[in-house]
Amino acid sequence: MLQYAVRRTLWLIPVLWGVATITFVLMHSVPGGPWDREKTLPLTVQQNLNRRYGLDKPVWQQYFRFLAGVARGDLGVSYTYQDREVVSIIAGGLPVTATVGLTAFTLAILVGVPLGLAAALRQNSLLDYVSVLFATSFASIPGFVLGILLIILFSVTLHLLPTGGWGSVKQVIMPAAALGALPAAWAARLTRASVLEVVGQDYVRTAYAKGLPDRVIYYRHILRNALIPVITIMGIELAALVTGSFIIENLFSIPGVGRLFVQGVFQRDYGLIMGSVLFYAFVVALLNLAVDLLYGVVDPRVRYR
Amino acid sequence: MRRLLGSMLLLVALSFLSGACAAAGPTPTPTSGVALATNQELRSNLAGEPDNIDPNRASFSHEITVVKQVFEGLLSFDDQLAVVPVVANEVPTVANGGISSDGLTYTFKLRSGVKWSDGKPVTAKDFEYSVKRMLKPETASDYASFYYDIKGALELNSAQATTDALLSALGVQAVDESTLRVTLASPRPAFLQIMALWSVYPVRQDIIEKFADKWTEPPNYVGNGPYVLKEWVHQDHITLEANPNYWGTKPKLQKIVLKMMADENAALAAYKNNEMELVAVPAGGEKAIFDDPVLNNQSLRYPDLVTFALQFNVKKPPFDNKAVRQALSKAIDREAFINQVRRGVGRPTTSWIPPGMPGFDANLGSGNRLNVAAAKDGLAKAGYSDLTKLPPITFQFTDTTGNRTIAQFVQAQFKQNLGIDIKLEPMESKAFQQLIKDNNINNMAFLGWGADYPDPDNWLPELFGTGAGNNHTNYSNPEFDKLAEQAKKELDNTKRLQLWDQAQKLVVDDAPVVFLFNRERFWLKKPNTAGLKTTGMDGFVPGDWFLEQGYITK
Numbered sequence: 001m002l003q004y005a006v007r008r009t010l011w012l013i014p015v016l017w018g019v020a021t022i023t024f025v026l027m028h029s030v031p032g033g034p035w036d037r038e039k040t041l042p043l044t045v046q047q048n049l050n051r052r053y054g055l056d057k058p059v060w061q062q063y064f065r066f067l068a069g070v071a072r073g074d075l076g077v078s079y080t081y082q083d084r085e086v087v088s089i090i091a092g093g094l095p096v097t098a099t100v101g102l103t104a105f106t107l108a109i110l111v112g113v114p115l116g117l118a119a120a121l122r123q124n125s126l127l128d129y130v131s132v133l134f135a136t137s138f139a140s141i142p143g144f145v146l147g148i149l150l151i152i153l154f155s156v157t158l159h160l161l162p163t164g165g166w167g168s169v170k171q172v173i174m175p176a177a178a179l180g181a182l183p184a185a186w187a188a189r190l191t192r193a194s195v196l197e198v199v200g201q202d203y204v205r206t207a208y209a210k211g212l213p214d215r216v217i218y219y220r221h222i223l224r225n226a227l228i229p230v231i232t233i234m235g236i237e238l239a240a241l242v243t244g245s246f247i248i249e250n251l252f253s254i255p256g257v258g259r260l261f262v263q264g265v266f267q268r269d270y271g272l273i274m275g276s277v278l279f280y281a282f283v284v285a286l287l288n289l290a291v292d293l294l295y296g297v298v299d300p301r302v303r304y305r
Numbered sequence: 306m307r308r309l310l311g312s313m314l315l316l317v318a319l320s321f322l323s324g325a326c327a328a329a330g331p332t333p334t335p336t337s338g339v340a341l342a343t344n345q346e347l348r349s350n351l352a353g354e355p356d357n358i359d360p361n362r363a364s365f366s367h368e369i370t371v372v373k374q375v376f377e378g379l380l381s382f383d384d385q386l387a388v389v390p391v392v393a394n395e396v397p398t399v400a401n402g403g404i405s406s407d408g409l410t411y412t413f414k415l416r417s418g419v420k421w422s423d424g425k426p427v428t429a430k431d432f433e434y435s436v437k438r439m440l441k442p443e444t445a446s447d448y449a450s451f452y453y454d455i456k457g458a459l460e461l462n463s464a465q466a467t468t469d470a471l472l473s474a475l476g477v478q479a480v481d482e483s484t485l486r487v488t489l490a491s492p493r494p495a496f497l498q499i500m501a502l503w504s505v506y507p508v509r510q511d512i513i514e515k516f517a518d519k520w521t522e523p524p525n526y527v528g529n530g531p532y533v534l535k536e537w538v539h540q541d542h543i544t545l546e547a548n549p550n551y552w553g554t555k556p557k558l559q560k561i562v563l564k565m566m567a568d569e570n571a572a573l574a575a576y577k578n579n580e581m582e583l584v585a586v587p588a589g590g591e592k593a594i595f596d597d598p599v600l601n602n603q604s605l606r607y608p609d610l611v612t613f614a615l616q617f618n619v620k621k622p623p624f625d626n627k628a629v630r631q632a633l634s635k636a637i638d639r640e641a642f643i644n645q646v647r648r649g650v651g652r653p654t655t656s657w658i659p660p661g662m663p664g665f666d667a668n669l670g671s672g673n674r675l676n677v678a679a680a681k682d683g684l685a686k687a688g689y690s691d692l693t694k695l696p697p698i699t700f701q702f703t704d705t706t707g708n709r710t711i712a713q714f715v716q717a718q719f720k721q722n723l724g725i726d727i728k729l730e731p732m733e734s735k736a737f738q739q740l741i742k743d744n745n746i747n748n749m750a751f752l753g754w755g756a757d758y759p760d761p762d763n764w765l766p767e768l769f770g771t772g773a774g775n776n777h778t779n780y781s782n783p784e785f786d787k788l789a790e791q792a793k794k795e796l797d798n799t800k801r802l803q804l805w806d807q808a809q810k811l812v813v814d815d816a817p818v819v820f821l822f823n824r825e826r827f828w829l830k831k832p833n834t835a836g837l838k839t840t841g842m843d844g845f846v847p848g849d850w851f852l853e854q855g856y857i858t859k
Contacts, residue, residue: 032735038753040742041447042774044463048445051465080356081539083518092539151571155578163575164566166541253566255540268735 075275086275097256101241104180112187120195235291364447375528408492429479556853610756632683664761704731761805780817
């Protein structure tokens with residue numbers, strides 16, 4: 001398993017290189033550049049800006065300069081934000097996004113999985129219908145709509161929570177709820193479907209026949225097997241949650257990393273775009289690897305070669 | 306080039322300048338007899354992280370809002386947008402010997418006792434350093450070109466790299482501790498207004514050299530204005546506090562918090578939740594405010610030095626024909642747009658220079674107002690009585706909610722009044738900006754312009770001069786060029802403004818652009834917030850030239 005993990009980690013290098021190259025090419029082929037403004041800047045000023053950021057060099061030189069920087073762990077500077085280093089911009093936003101993302105994720109698991117399990121074990125009961133209603137509603141309400149509804153209810157009407165910003169626990173609640181609702185709904189639906197499938201398996205019938213207590217059957221025989229598809233989906237979901245959501249971060253004015261990439265693209269901030277894409281790709285690849293390794297823990301049939 | 310425009314501006318609402326003085330802001334209420342709240346804190350929204358709060362490099366309105374609180378220049382504007390002395394002890398004139406009779410040498414005498422926030426005295430050296438740094442090509446200042454009339458400035462700024470020779474040839478010199486002399490290469494009567502802009506606020510050489518790119522972070526960000534930068538939580542908020550070493554009248558507002566809420570509706574919700582004293586009304590949200598008796602009473606509305614228009618590629622048919630351009634102007638009911646679409650917010654216009662600054666002429670272009678019969682007649686005379694002969698017309702614009710309503714309105718007007726079908730082409734902002742930059746308008750595009758400084762000098766040559774940087778219509782009229790060349794240098798102010806008048810008349814008559822409306826700023830202000838003085842040149846936050854005069858009542 002260790003060997004597998006190392007091999008997979010090494011594979012990250014060509015994957016990230018590919019992602020960086022594709023992004024670089026795309027970035028330079030879209031119309032508009034970082035210095036295009038509503039009022040056109042004089043040519044002299046554009047030239048000075050290009051020189052300051054090395055954009056006066058041929059594109060291939062810029063590409064290799066960027067790769068050389070990445071190899072040293074230097075993602076370059078942002079073109080829009082006062083020459084701040086992309087690494088420090090991402091490092092500044094990451095704890096914020098991670099806090100909201102992990103809270104949302106925990107919420108999704110803590111609400112979704114038990115709800116799905118309970119619904120499956122009491123199929124066609126009132127609880128099951130409530131669970132289906134919950135899952136369908138939250139799967140169909142977009143996060144930003146839910147976010148606005150939360151703001152109207154808890155901030156504008158009840159004056160219980162601040163509308164946004166960052167710095168206190170109160171400011172985590174609404175964005176985490178808005179962000180976590182959809183994955184919670186998915187977790188509930190997936191768990192329910194998956195448990196129903198497992199419940200019909202022979203080994204579950206065998207366990208009942210052996211006279212094992214319900215608790216043991218639920219946890220050891222049903223849940224553990226039923227969680228495999230849930231882990232797959234939730235692993236990907238976790239990657240999305242910890243890399244942030246542009247919409248939710250914008251709505252709640254959270255200084256996280258989710259906004260950076262989108263802002264970078266709008267501003268043609270080449271430095272910020274390349275940095276965020278690499279960061280995003282790295283996190284997704286890493287969490288995919290973690291999911292693959294987790295399979296082995298929950299499912300003994302999985303072998304790593 | 307403060308890029309324009311709230312309504313139009315992109316997602317990141319980095320809006321620009323604003324507007325006007327005839328109708329300038331409310332007279333400040335006298336504070337005597339008013340009970341002040343103990344907590345003198347004003348909270349508002351910048352709508353986004355400033356890219357840059359280095360005075361020499363800042364160019365967007367929300368950046369300038371911050372710079373103006375922490376720094377003060379030699380000159381500034383009063384609430385009627387007249388140039389007034391701040392760190393200078395008077396505005397240089399020929400009469401007081403501050404300007405040489407040939408209009409080439411400006412001598413600024415510094416007031417004594419002006420201090421930096423760390424207690425050191427502000428000297429003429431600090432101004433010399435600032436101007437030189439701003440013009441160095443390495444600094445890559447957006448506004449550098451505004452100062453090209455200074456002797457040697459163009460040469461320095463367009464060089465590959467700064468050299469000692471270029472620096473010493475630059476016409477900026479601290480003669481002594483309290484005297485700054487600036488020498489121009491050619492006369493430029495608008496130069497005093499240009500010297501009142503933030504780009505030449507003083508900056509500290511020792512601090513910039515010590516902290517390099519980190520100098521704009523607290524506590525390094527040492528200024529000479531009424532506030533100091535207490536905290537900058539990136540992407541979240543900036544906190545300013547009263548500067549204990551401020552040399553002028555101590556501000557009543559002790560604390561200013563500027564949040565970076567990019568979502569206008571979320572910011573409005575925060576205002577309703579009492580998290581802010583001052584917030585912008587989202588584009589399209591006007592009616593909701595008028596319908597709410599409480600919020601309606603908190604309206605803060607004032608005109609802005611911003612004009613919106615349609616611009617044409619005058620090299621391509623059908624817009625190579627002046628009669629067609631004028632006909633289209635007569636086919637647009639601007640009053641209906643302002644009254645019905647914008648709920649009365651804004652001012653219809655048929656000329657370029659907005660009210661509130663020299664050069665405004667209320668009657669100019671009245672012949673181009675709505676007149677459907679004349680419009681049809683004009684098209685027929687231009688040879689387009691058969692509309693099928695018209696080449697296809699597309700209207701290109703940056704895709705924002707505000708712009709869409711404008712585009713759809715114009716489209717409907719042309720259809721209804723002339724029977725012409727135009728195609729709308731909404732574009733992503735940078736793609737549109739590149740199109741404009743390359744003078745590549747298909748045939749018709751949206752245009753907005755906000756004042757960098759309140760003078761026709763900033764409104765005409767840059768857009769309508771042959772080959773000028775922001776002339777994207779390919780318009781060229783030698784007569785206009787001649788007038789502009791004269792007006793730029795004319796030292797007699799009355800004569801100068803007359804020349805600009807003539808130049809504007811040419812543009813209105815030639816109609817390379819069709820004028821639509823002037824912007825009106827629409828914000829909300831809590832009843833306890835007083836003393837704000839708005840102008841047509843405000844940055845992002847209303848009243849930001851004089852925020853230190855604001856206060857919070859009980």
